[in-house]
Amino acid sequence: MAPDLAIQHAALTKHFEDEANELQTKIEEHKKFLSQFESKSFLYGRHANDLKAHSQEVIDLYQQAVTANQDMAEMLRQADH
Numbered sequence: 001m002a003p004d005l006a007i008q009h010a011a012l013t014k015h016f017e018d019e020a021n022e023l024q025t026k027i028e029e030h031k032k033f034l035s036q037f038e039s040k041s042f043l044y045g046r047h048a049n050d051l052k053a054h055s056q057e058v059i060d061l062y063q064q065a066v067t068a069n070q071d072m073a074e075m076l077r078q079a080d081h
Contacts, residue, residue, distance in 0.1 A: 006080060009077075009080050012072075012073075013073045013076040013077055016073035017073045019069045020065075020066045023062045023065050023069065026062050027063060027066070030055050030059050030062070033051075033055050034052060034055040034056060034059065037051045037052045038052060
């Protein structure tokens with residue numbers, strides 16, 4: 001593989017790994033929100049179920065994005081070999 005292409009692959013791999021890590025942090029944050037909505041639903045009244053459902057949807061979407069970024073990073077690592 002050409003050196004400049006290897007450098008580009010390394011940079012892209014790092015980008016996808018960093019993005020996956022950032023999204024994982026957001027997942028943990030939304031899990032805290034979800035836990036709060038579940039444990040203190042009385043504070044949110046009839047909106048509690050909507051908030052819980054929305055938080056779970058966000059968590060699921062972020063998890064899909066984490067997986068996609070990890071897959072891209074792995075694909076680039078394999079392309080370097």
